[in-house]
Amino acid sequence: MTTANPSTTGTEAATTPRSPDQGPVREAAAPAQPAPAPVAFTGRIIVGLLGMLFASLMAILNEQVTAAAMADIQGAFLIGHDDGTWLTALFEAANVATMVFAPWFGITFTLKRFTIGAVLATMFFGLLCPFAPNLASLYVLRILQGISGGCLPPMLIIVALRYLPPKFKLYGLAGYAMTATFGPALGTPLAALWTEFVSWRMAFWQIIPLGVLCCIAIAQGLPADPVKLERFRTFNWIGFITGYPAFAMLVMGLLQGDRLDWFNSAFIGFMFCAGGLLLVVFLVNEWFQPVPFFKLQLLKRRNFTHGISTLLGTVILLVGVAAIPGQFLAQIHTYRPLQTTPLSMLLAMPLLITLPLTAALLNTRRADHRWVIAIGLSLMFATFAIGSFMTSEWIRDNFYLMQSLQIIAQPMVIMSILMGVTTGLPPTEGPFASAMFNTVKTFAAAIATGLIEGVGTAREHFHSSMLVDQLGNHALVASAGLDTSFALGQLAHRIHEQAVVLTSADLYRVMACIALALLLLVPVLPVRIYPPWSTTPPASN
Known part of the structure; x- marks a missing residue:
């Protein structure tokens, strides 16, 4: 198996040796488009790739730090x-x-120009946010920054597939994985640093120095391709008009659902119903569209389908790893972000080592990515199983073991997913894979937030009711010298505290079930693949 050479044309890419899961070769419905001319892998290209890497990291940090x-x-x-x-x-x-x-x-618009423009826009809107004169203008600035920031992560996969030689492709993908794991883990520590010791404005302005470096590196490192404005002649207007509001409405429904009581709210019902209908229209259009945004035919490849479906569940698990301890410590022990920073840093810093090590492991012929992902998911399952036994006495130190397991588990799962999705993928299909991969990743994060909030609220209400019922079945006698209102206040606090503990344990059990379901997919869906540099499998296979 091999990844097509960057000089391959669209027609040649269709005849590239394919992995066993790809099935029979079919020509694309659209006319074959020539791939970009090959570019020598030099130090200058490495600088450009680093610029793209940090641009993607900048977008993740902007999102995570402002949220924290x-x-x-x-x-x-x-x-x-x-x-x-x-x-x-x-x-x-x-x-x-x-x-x-x-x-x-x-x-x-070319990867170079488009990425630099998106970085400059993200910096500009971030600079303006603290000076917003009113709430409406702040909303507008955040929407514009969301648009510009959303342009950055997809570019990294495209550039890695296009410019990296086969021997280094997995290391480039490890850089992308760093933005998906290391980046979010830095959100809480940086938020704590700015809010506790500098200024809340730095939550918006922190991206400016990094953004300037990104622009310089990309401008100096990446070659300037010609602009292809003729592509607008075949622009997929139906896909754009249906897809953009569909995803936006579904995300707003997921993030506002718990606060507005889900389908008891007409607004949430409209968001889900209208968004779901538009999404169906979008997907049907993409299947038959000669120049789609999503190339759904890629799902015929078993490893691609496995990667996308496992990515959906894995992102939910990653959000749970970060959110559940933070919420528990904040509600039970009133921790601020500064006090939860050691948990985040324990996970973030070692990832800088374990991610490239995992890439090196998968870059050998002996390593089977199915075993690697299975071990990673097993460690994730163990993490959540341990968390399900939590009590109200747990403090930050009790979560260190669980976070330590994630140092090994997350790289194994994420890198195996990326390898399964991209190996054997021609550079001409890189933009389609990038669009689908990044959209699923960010949409899954919204699903995770809605799931944690929705299940958390429902289970907390359930446990509160059960605890009150149990107290009602027992005679409760206040101490003679104790103020009744104070006693009731203390009782209400204890009930709430215990309900939060039981709810957090339930959330860990839900996450454990998701990890187990993903683990059961491994022996069923993916097939054996080899590193991108390996043109043929070993004779023994």
Whole structure:
């Protein structure tokens, strides 16, 4: 198996040796488009690739740090909780919807120009956010920043597939995996640093120095391809008009569902029904569209289908790993972001070592990515199984073992998914894979948030009711010298505390079930593949 050479044309890519899961070769419905001319892998290209890597990391940090510092941002703007939730929901809706279409525009305006423009826009809107004169203007700025930030992560996969030689492709994908694992883990520590010791404004401005370096590296490192404005003649208007609002509406429904009581709210019902209908129209259109944004025919490849479906569940698990301990410690022990920082740093820093090591393992012929992902998912299952036994006495130290397992588990799962999705993929199909992969990744994060909030609220209400019922079945006698109102207040606090503990344990059990379901997919769906540099499998296979 091999990845097509960057000089391959569209027709040649169709005849590239394919992995066993790809089935019979079929010509694309659209006319074959020539792939970009080959570019020598030089130090200059490495600089450009690093610029793309840090541009993607910048987008992730902008998203995660502002979310972690949202309480301080709301306080600075004198915004209530309900209004503040829209700052996150509108940003995420624009961010997810943009990732569907960013690869198409990146190819049209060239990866170099499009990425630099998106970085500059993200920096500009971030610079303006602290000076927003009112809530409406802040909403607009966050939407615009969500659009510009959503353009950045998809570019990294396209560039890695295009410019990296087969021997180094998995290491390039490890860089992408770093943005998906290391980046979110840095969100809480950086938010704590800015809000506790500098200023809440730095939650918006922190991206500016990194953005300047990104622009310089990309401008100096990547070659300047010609602009392809003629692609607008075949622009998929139906896909754009249906897809963009579909993903935006579904994300807003997921992020606002728990606060507005899900389908008891007419707004949430409309978001899901209208968004779901538009999504169906979008997917049907993409299947028959000669120049689609999503090339759904890629799902005929078993490893691609396995990678996308496992990615959906894995992102939910990653969000759970970060969110459940943070919420528990904040509600039970009133931890602020600064106090949960050691948990995040314990996970973030070792990933800089374990990610490239996992890439090196998968880059050998002996390693079977199915075993690697199975071991990673087993460790994730063990993490959540341990968490299901938590008690109210747990503090930060009790979570260190669980986080330590994630140092090994996350790279094994993410790198195996990336290898399964991209190995054997011609560079001409890179934009389609990038659009689908990044959209599923960010949309799954919204699903995870909705799932954790929805299940958490339902289970907390259930446990609170059960605890009150149990107390009602027993005679409760207050101490003679104890103030009744104080006793009732203490009792209510203890009930709430215990309900939070039981709810957190339930969430860990839900995550364990998801990990187990993903583990059961491994022996069924994916097939054996070999590293990108390996043109043929070993004779013994």
